[in-house]
Amino acid sequence: MLTIxxxxxxxxxxxxxxxxxxxxxxxxxxxLGGAVLMDLALxxxxxxxxxxxxxxDPTPIGNEILDEVLARIGESGQDRSVxxxxxxxxxGVEALxxxxxxxxxxxxxxxxxxxxxxxxxxxxxxxxxxxxxEREVKRRITNAxxxxxxxxxxxxxxxxxxxxxDLFGVILNPREVExxxxxxxxxxxxxxxxxxxxNTIGEVRASILTMMxxx
Amino acid sequence: MELRDERxxxxxxxxxxxxxxxxxxxxxxxxxxxWIDDGDSSVLLDFEGVGYxxxxxxxxxxxxxxxxxxxxxxxxxxxxxxxxxxxxxxxxFTQIVNIHPTRQEAIEAMQAASA
Numbered sequence: 590m591l592t593i594x595x596x597x598x599x600x601x602x603x604x605x606x607x608x609x610x611x612x613x614x615x616x617x618x619x620x621l622g623g624a625v626l627m628d629l630a631l632x633x634x635x636x637x638x639x640x641x642x643x644x645x646d647p648t649p650i651g652n653e654i655l656d657e658v659l660a661r662i663g664e665s666g667q668d669r670s671v672x673x674x675x676x677x678x679x680x681g682v683e684a685l686x687x688x689x690x691x692x693x694x695x696x697x698x699x700x701x702x703x704x705x706x707x708x709x710x711x712x713x714x715x716x717x718x719x720x721x722x723e724r725e726v727k728r729r730i731t732n733a734x735x736x737x738x739x740x741x742x743x744x745x746x747x748x749x750x751x752x753x754x755d756l757f758g759v760i761l762n763p764r765e766v767e768x769x770x771x772x773x774x775x776x777x778x779x780x781x782x783x784x785x786x787x788n789t790i791g792e793v794r795a796s797i798l799t800m801m802x803x804x
Numbered sequence: 805m806e807l808r809d810e811r812x813x814x815x816x817x818x819x820x821x822x823x824x825x826x827x828x829x830x831x832x833x834x835x836x837x838x839w840i841d842d843g844d845s846s847v848l849l850d851f852e853g854v855g856y857x858x859x860x861x862x863x864x865x866x867x868x869x870x871x872x873x874x875x876x877x878x879x880x881x882x883x884x885x886x887x888x889x890x891x892x893x894x895x896x897f898t899q900i901v902n903i904h905p906t907r908q909e910a911i912e913a914m915q916a917a918s919a
Contacts, residue, residue: 630859636826637859639894645826645860739870739900742863778896779866781859 591698591722592652593631593743594624597750598689599698599723600759607702607714615793616754621685622678623753623786625658626671627746630782634659637781641668654688671785690715698722727760733776734761734769740776748776749783753790806853807835815878815914816844817907821853824861833864840868845877846918848910852883857891869901878917882910 591599597620601609609617626642629635632655636645647663649656662674678685693699693715702714717723730748733740740748751757752773757766777783805822816839824832840847847868865881872879880902884892892898904910 633826633830633860638825638856639891739866739873741870742866745866775896775899778894779862779900781895784895 591693591696591726592624592655593627593746593750594621594654594685595689595693595698596722596726596747597621597624598686598693599717600726600747600751600756601754602699602715602717602723603759604717604720604723607716610756610759612754612756613794615679616790617686618679618682619675619786619789619793620750620754621682621689622675623750623782624746625655625678625685626674626782627750627780628652628655629659629662631743631746635662637671639781640670642671642674642782643668654685654692671782672789675785675789730760734772740779742780745776745779746783748773749778749780750786752777753783753787805832807832809839812911813915815846815848815911817848817850819850819853823856823858824854824864825856825858826860829858829860829864832861833867836864836868837871840871840875840877845872845875846914847872847877847879848907848914849879849881850883850907850910851881851885851888852907854888855885857888859895862891862895862897865897865901878914880904880910880914882907 601612601617603610626635630637632650634644634646634650636643644659644663647659649659658678690699690701694701698717698719699715700718702716704712704714726747729744730751733744733748757769757773761769777787805820805824805828808819810817818836818839820832836847869879882904883906884903892903902913904913
């Protein structure tokens with residue numbers, strides 16, 4: 590089974606072009622950081638409440654990426670907010686992304702293609718080799734959004750991240766996006782880490798707008 | 805965390821006490837799930853003695869609510885302390901599970917729904 594972080598990275602990938610969908614960098618950074626925290630929460634290693642995030646069990650999971658983040662949170666020695674850790678994890682997010690891609694390549698989900706554009710500029714693409722995992726994530730999200738049933742915790746965290754990044758357009762057509770908006774908002778509220786990702790993305794977006802308006 | 809059980813008018817009432825967080829959420833889940841797996845489909849959680857709930861605890865509530873929805877059973881909570889109700893409200897859980905101010909009101913509502 591893929592991690593939440595791997596699943597969300599696949600959703601950011603345009604499967605036709607093998608490139609990542611155009612979205613502000615901070616959205617992807619915060620979503621990946623949030624996804625890693627969610628993976629640790631679902632593995633019952635960390636826990637949260639509306640004020641803080643704390644380690645429940647420091648035992649490594651066996652996933653190098655998640656275990657490093659778990660150790661980092663544990664070493665801080667104090668309870669901090671989810672927002673603090675989202676901002677903290679943004680610093681190493683490029684390396685995190687590369688490692689997630691390596692993992693997806695190693696699992697045979699993606700392939701890495703290096704090429705030159707106009708014979709000069711280096712460019713990378715990541716065509717999907719095996720799209721079963723991606724289709725499965727999209728199917729789960731769609732099922733949860735178009736039913737009245739209580740969603741599964743794993744689906745809630747993915748939906749809260751997709752909602753925070755406004756990424757439903759990669760799964761649904763514009764009319765469907767409008768139809769599921771209130772259900773998506775309702776589900777997205779159900780995960781406190783997802784809420785924090787949404788709030789932090791909103792804050793970064795607002796600060797960028799403020800900065801632009803004063804230029 | 806302790807989990808007391810009693811039965812009233814065919815409804816299983818489970819009353820946890822203390823904190824529900826990642827350190828005991830698995831025990832809480834298996835403690836309640838044992839009853840559901842044994843066939844109880846009308847379950848009321850009396851939260852009077854619960855002073856704190858974290859995301860891990862909420863996740864258990866979600867799993868129980870989902871399980872009883874699939875089994876076409878009944879699930880409700882009652883007698884929540886204000887701070888715990890606040891966590892349910894912030895996370896939108898007040899919209900997906902039935903929460904009643906008192907045990908008596910919860911029992912009456914569950915009986916009316918099954919009539």
